[in-house]
Amino acid sequence: MEPILLLAAELWWVAPAAAAGAGATGYAIVRRRGTVNGRRLGYDAARLELRRAQLDARAAADAARVARADAARVAAEKAAARADASAVASARRALREAQLASRAAVARVKVSRVRVSTERSAMAAGGMLPLERLRGRHDVLLARWMEYETDAARAIAFPAMSDGRQPATAAFLAALERARDARPRPDSRVTAEDFAAYRASIDDLERAFDVAERAARGEQVPSELPDALWDAARTIAMRTSDSVIAWTTRRRRQ
Template identity: 50%
Template sequence: MDPLMLAVEWWWIAPAAAGAGAVTALGVRRSRKSSGRRLALDAARNDLSDAQHEAGQRKRAVKLARAEHARLVAERSASRATSSDVASARRALQQAEREAKAASADVRARRVRVNVARAEIPPASRQERFPLARLNRAHDAITARWMQYETDPARLIAYPVMSNGKDPAMAAFLAAARRARDLRPASESRITTAEFAAYRDAVADLERTFDVAEHTAKERAAGRDPDAGPAWQDSAHALFNRSAEAIDKAAGAAASAFAAWSARRNPPPRDETPEQ
């Protein structure tokens, strides 16, 4: 075929390809801006979905624990299970119920976070208010608070824990600082929802561990032990355990007495067959 005729016939391919490339590039830029604005909302939605799945599993675990407890109660009445077995099943049921309540509370909290993240979606023109930019500023703020203890001689003398990497509270903070540093995305780089969620959680853990380390340092500077909890909590916990065991033993004794009373009241029929 004549090259000139071929060029005339396929003249539209190059403009079409260029136009398609321009549209694709525009779509990528728009997608990047949209994902940057909505990172917190997308991550919050993923967290809510995970929390709902966890809550469903906890509810099913409660049903299983309740059925197992009922089975053992019936088995104990038939002298095929002990009071200790029933007590263990009751504790498992109580633990499953507590975990189910915690999971339901987590779902409610995650819903609130979704609503907050939706309300905080910034305008496209305010990139400094994008979720990742806010997270970077929170990270930098914690680092600045920590550096005040590292660079101020008076604070170093007053709060030596803040420069002691062997202290458990400070060691936890330093580990959180390394994790947040490693998960922090490079500037101008694309970031997925999962990466943002991991960095968000790392910064939250950094804030928590710094607060614990700072509280520990101030308590020890004041001559108090931050790890000493109220003694009444341990006593109450021990009393609760002893009471639960006593109730189980009493219930077992009552079941045994009832079975013996029933046996006496309804004796088995005698064999009245005459002797040969």
């Protein structure tokens, strides 16, 4: 799908919100014990993410211990002439990767704890509901991207931002689709798990947009996005390339 067509699909919630009329909130709510309560949504989602991060950290620590034991076993086998240097190097490499994964998992636990604390403070302070804040972040990103699609000067200066064949742009478009799919509809019931998934998609979208912008400006950018997002980006790039080929073929036949 071309970026401008994806934009049209991205804005499905605008019409329902406009048609809702005065006094309509346009936001999903969570009911607890018969009362409307959407203020705990971010806090409950943060606690859910913390529990998952802790489980992942334990699993990563176990994997690192297994890798350490395996490296020691291979080293002993080499000393006994039952393994070669390549086997030792492979075991050590696996150990380093497992240790890095364990450290990353511990870091995610720390980040999750900070998020729990932040959401607890936000819940006590009042103000916007968590889902409103998250939708606001989403809408800000959409507005920033629309500038590249609707501003002729920007489109000419940064054509890569509208070219789905560019890896960073394709990754952003893939993140855009994921965020669109994860965004709750105005009349839907939203659970903590739904909110956590939507927030994760917005986090990925913000990172992907930053990477795409820097790449479009000619900066060297690292592959700091999730592998799953790059996999989806390849699909976007192939779809875009196929559409360009089909359009070119039609033009030649005319």
